[in-house]
Each structure stands twice: as C-alpha cells, then as structure tokens.
Amino acid sequence: MLKEDTDRVDGILKVTGKAKYFAEYELPGLTYGVLVTSTITKGKITGLDTKAAENAPGVIAVVSHLNKPSATAYEQEGGPQMKIFYTDKIFYNGQPIAIVVANTFERATYAASLVKATYAKEEFNTDFAKALKDPKAKKLQGQADYKRGIENAYKTAEVKLEERYFLPIETHNPMELHGIIADWRPNNQVTVYAKTQGVKATQGTIANVFKIPMENIQVNSEFVGGGFGMALRTWPLEIATVMASKHIGKPVKVVITRAQMFTMVGNRPAAIQTIGLGADKDGKLTGITHRAYGETSTYENFTEGVVNMAKFMYQCDNVNTSYAIVPVDLGVPIWMRGPGEATGAFALESAIDEMAHALDMDPLDFRIKNDPETDQQKNKPFSSKNIKEAYKLGAEKIGWSNRKNKPGSLVEGPWQTGYGVSVGVFNANRGKASVKGILKADGSLLLQSATSDIGPGTGTGMTLIANKLMKIPVNKITFELGDSSLPPAPSQGGSATLSTVGSAVNDVCVALKSAIAELAANSNMDATANFVEVLKKNNLPQIEVTKESQSGKEKDNYSMYSFSIHFVQVKVHALTGVVKVSKIVSVGDSGTIVSPKTARSQMLGGAVGGIGMALTEESIIDHRYGRYINNNFADYHVPVNADVPEIDVNFINKPDPYINPMGAKGMGEIALIGFSAAVANAVFNATGKRIRTLPITPDKVLA
C-alpha cells in the first residue's frame, strides 16, 4: 500500500463518530424493545405470564405469539422461519419468544426479566457429532454428488491417505450488535433502520411476510458495523420488532445482546469432512474424494459450497464429492466469511500438505506440479489465473527457502518454528445491478445504488471506478448506498459487490460521457470539452443516466475464480503448546485492484479472521441443556491486536480480461479461505503434529 493511495471516502465520518449506524437514529416517540428468549431447547410454550411485565414502570406492551399482529405469509404453510416467535413452538434454546416494549431501555430490560414462560419440553439433540453417528438421525443431501472418472480412485493409488477433519461452530460476531428500528405507521407505511447486507432483501422480506407492497417499505442502512454474512437475511427478531411496532403504533428499537448474537442470528455450521487423496510416486494426483457433513437446523435447511474446491483446484482425472446436512436443535446457520469454501479448504489444503509430506515433497512444489491449466469440472479455460506467479511471490516474501521439509527441524529454545502454505479460491461472481449517475454543472458527480457497505469500502471502490473514467476528482464524487429507494442492487455477499455494482458504475459513466460528447457536438463544442462547460453552454444544471448492468456470454465461456495464497510462519512453544503466528504473507490474485488501500485492508481482515478460525474460535454448547456456554467476548476468543503479527499483503494486480469492464474480481472471501490450513500446516512443520480439529488450542498441540 502506498500512503498516497486514496483514503476511504467515509473515513472522516467514521473517525469522528458521525457515521450513523442503525441504532443511532432519533425518531419521535421511539420506544425500546427487549427480547425474552426461551430457556428450553425444544418443545412448546404452554403459558406466558406477562402481567408483571405489563404492570412494570414504563412498559407499553408485551408482544408474543399470543397477541402479535397477523402476518399473512406466516399464516400459510411452509416457508422459512415461520415458526420462530410467531407460534408456541420452540426450536432452539435462546429463541425469541416475546418482546417487551417500554419507554426506556432499562425499563424494557427489567420488565423482560419479569416475563415467565412455562413449557412442555421435548427430547432434543444439539450435538452434531452425535447426530452424525446416530443411524436414526436425519441426513439430507446438501448438494448433488459429483463424480469425474473413477469413484474413490485414491484407494488404489501408489501413495494414498484418508483423513477426517472437524470444524466447530463459529460465530460471526461483528462488533455492532444486531437489531433494527421499525416504524409501522398508518396505511401500512413502514420505515426501518436495519443492520443489513441488503436493503432490497430486507425490504422484500418485510413485504413478503406482511404482504404489503414493496414501495410501502423504506429500508435505511447507510453504515453497517460489520456483517461477515450474518446480516444477509432478515431474522425473526427483526420481524418481531416490526410486529411490535405495528402492535403499539410507535417506532420500536431492538438491539440484541452479545449473548443473543450467538443464538439467533446464525453461525458458521460445524462440519465433519473426510478427504481421500491418491498420488503416484512422482507426485501426480490420481484421485481426490471429498465427503462432507454440515450442521443445519431442524426447521430450515442450510447448505453451502464445502466440497466445491476439490472439483477443480487440482489437476486430477478421478474426483468424487458428496455433501450432506444433519439437523440439530440449534438456530439455523448462515454463511460466514469464506463460507463453506473456507470450511472445505481447511480439509482439502491440510490433506494436500499431508500428501506432500507422504511423498517427501515440498508442499509448494506438489501444488505447482498438480496445478491445472483448465477447469476440469466445467471443462472450460480459466478467465485468468496467475497462481504460479503468486506461489513464487509469496514464497520469496515469507522466506520459504528457510523452511525445512522435515518437521521439527527449526528449534530455538522452547520455540519451534514452522512454515505453512495454503490456497484459497472462490467464485468470481458478477450479478445484476442498477446505478443512477447525476452529472452536475458544479463539476460534481452523484452516483446512487441500493447496495451496502459492511466495511470493505464499497463507496470508495465505486468512487475510484468513476474517478478513473470521468477524470473527476474523488472529492467531487459522491456514492450513495444503503437506501432501498435507490436503483436496485443485490445484497453484499459472495465477494460480488465491486464486480456487480462497479460494472453498473462503469456503464453509467460511459453513458454520461457519450451524452456529454453528443451535447458538445450539438453545440459546436470540441469533443474533448469539459462537461461543466458543455452543461453550462446548454443551460443544463445536470444530466442524469440510470443503467442496469449484468454479465453476458463470457460467463458461459470461461471459468471465473479469484485465488489467494497464504503463507504463514508460526512459533510453537514446546512446553505450553501455545501457537503464535509470527509472520504472514498473503497474495491475492483477483484481477485489477481498484482501491489499493481498502483492498489491502480486506486481505488483512481475512488473515486476522483466519487466525481466529485456526487458533481460537469455537462456540461451545453444553449439550445437556442445549445452551452456549461461551457466548461472550471473554470466553469466545476472537483475535486481538497482540495476536496479530505484521501482515505482508501482495496483489498480482493483472486485469481479468472477461469478468467485467474493470477486470476486477472479488476478494472478500479469498482473504480468509484456506488461511486456517496454512496455520495447521505450519504447526505440523514446526512440531510434526498434525491437528485436524479446529481450533488448534494448546491442549491439542500437547496431546
């Protein structure tokens, strides 16, 4: 990163405390809602005593399944989430069952403690590993089985391995607590201030649940204090808040607690995976088998791309995968950064390292040897792939030549040093989005789209795309987002925003330029005349263009992925088993880098998230009661400043010729995908101990 690279366009608002997040809007007559949650894991509510709460000072109402306003969609059979809050059924411990609304937060909090529920309990199971072993427990197909060549070819290979890998539940835990302000006014006019990765998605969900027109609903979400996937849907607690507002006829604000962030707004599901790898003695892969089981809920199925990577990342004629989901009595999971691909990459990239070791090969050489020229799964060329260059660059930066292939070779006092590498890969997506551009005679450009910015710097990226095309200074360009009344754009997820919305920004700018050129020609001005002069000459205060943009045929002709390589150096303390990540080099191969400063920060964030996934993060449940026991930041360990070494971020920065006009591919997911395997591989290199269960805590290192 160069210091002169463009700063974040919303930087001043964020460092002065003026950036407004959902809970910070002042509405006349605003009330406070606090959730009452279930204390059993499965069964039915048989009684709800709300009298004491209703009589408590300042309480306006207690809303529950007993008195909630009717929601048309919830009265119909089927569909997602319909049973949470809306009926007497309990599907997980900590499920919202009532919302207490009062005129202050403290009064609502106290009154919520006075609501007493009685239940009819049922048998439950929250233990994913136990469900997997239980022959009577449901196992549902999560993705169609895949087979290329011979099934389980690894079993007859010259060199073979078969290993199991376990990932626990992880919780997104963005710093901002989830919640919503809902204001239901007469004539079914609804305004919400939401924490959402998609204002159009939130608008659509509310419209769909209450069967009111989209245009009745205004969703505002200008600043989002992190999401990492958990704000990709409108959760039952948000719908409950909308119901509460409708019920009392006043705006209601709900901000959930950190403990509630563990139960009711999703998580990265636990997974158990088996990888079978076969190779010939020269180190060519001859068989890959990847079988995965992921956790889901009993009331809704959740699937993700756990076994995707195995199908195309390495040259291999015999590949088969399977993926099933196993319901347990917990809240439904949701994509967490990198999503299933990060889960899968931990297993596959650990196994690749194990195979290299079995062959006595350098794991980098082994990867290069099995690097495919084309995508064997789709039978198409890659749109762009510079992974060998990335391997070389990263190896040089980390000092890979210092690595010894024999584990446990680098010892200094109590510290053992090891090096690890891993690859990350994710679909380079491009969806459909609209952007409006207003070019003004005062020399400014206003761009608008109903996209979101959960942190990556969407506004900054869009501004830079326009800046490059229009030659308008960055400080004269404004990009507005987070407002459902703006031209539609998809939710911010799957590393697609820059590619999707950025393409529409590109198209708008191109259209504005040609409109100006046309005006110039009509008024006998030079074709290169400045747009301000052209507008003034034509007595136009502004011109306006809206463009919808989406990918074309190139999607059918090429296989499009973003890639990352993570190199880590770890130090493992022989006596205590403590693992310290001491050096990180990440290389991103994701096409053109539009905004170097924010792109670098995204890669940093992925590495930091990867340290958490590898070493510390695990949401632990007491299966006797079905309750999370480490549902706070003191017990659920996310990396802190002292856990993170200096991180050397590098980009190949070569345009992808096909993906979009900028040549830029997404990079939010690849920043994290694979990272945890690089750490596990480095721990093996340091100690000779192969740890296949995350997180790699000292007890496992010492065991």
Add this chain to the structure above:
Amino acid sequence: MKPSDQKPNQGDSRRDFLKKSSVITAIALTPGIAVKAAENNADERFAELFEKIPLNLTVNNKAYKASVEPRVTLLDYLREELHLTGTKKGCDHGQCGACTVHVDGQRVNSCLSLAVMNEGKKITTIEGLADGDTLHPMQAAFIKHDGFQCGYCTSGQIMSAVACIREGHTSSRAEISEYMSGNICRCGAYPNIVDAIVDVKEGGANV
C-alpha cells in the same frame, strides 16, 4: 419540585416506597387503577421523585445537569440521552472496548461505569476529540493508515490509542499491540491501527 431540589433517596427502592405509602398501596392493590395511573404518567412522576438521582457532569467541555436512574450506564446515557452515538455498544460487558471514553483523562469502558458514578467528572468522547473541523492527529492517522473497515470499533480504538500514547505504552509495536488489546476489531485492522499509533507517536504531535 425540580429534581435537583429533591434529596436523593438512594436507600429506598421503588418497592420500599410503595410499601410505605398507603395511598400508593391502595393503588397497587387495584391493578386496573394502577395501570391507569401508569398511563397517566403517575408512574413517571414517582420515578422522577424517588428513583432518579441528580447528576452533574461535563461531556466534551459542556456541562450537563441531569436526573438519571442509577442503573443507567454511562454508555447508554451518552448514546440514548445525550445522543452522542459516536461511542459504541459492542458487548455491554467491558470485553470489547467499543465504548471507550476518557473520564478525567483516563480511558474507561463506559459500559462498565454507571452514569451516576461520574458525578463531577469530565468525560471526553470521540465527538470531543477534534478541534472543530481540524481532526485530532490520531483521527487523521487512522484515515491515512486505514485503521478500520466497518468503523464500528473505531471510536473506541481512537480513544484508546490516544490514551495509549499518553500513558507512555508505545515503546515498541509489541507494546502498542499489548496495550491496544482491550479493543477488538473484528474487521482485523490491527496492523493498520498500530501503524497509525506509531505514526502519531513519531510525529511528536501533542495528543
């Protein structure tokens, strides 16, 4: 009677008061009437008299005279009463640092401090750090080094970072990291945060 004229009755809880007062007891025994009284804001008047405590404090050089319930945290008082929402709630348990403010110059997790504990104290929040439109050097350094992504932990990080320099815990990157580890950043901007602090420290600006 203005709240400040009322002697704080800190020993008496609402419940004790209700027990002592025969008139109120009569109301309390008649739920319908009690509800009606609550609707007429009788409840609010009782609360004002017996549950709230006068509070004088200075926030960002502005004096505030208030009457607050003793259970209101400094964080909620700043955000919900004064609408100084730059100070963030990330956990409400003193585990994340998003709510860090300066109390008489010391960094404090405002979620772990009740508003009434700050009688006579001087509070500085992120809104009080800049000098008008001129950013505090730490704010400028956070922008320059991109010390944040989503921005939610940023106020707390900056307040902690300023305190970190004032406390003299900046002899090395490792020391800075250690003394900034009470402020969680889930977006993972830690190396940039350390860069910003080193830059301000080396720049020698008065923080």
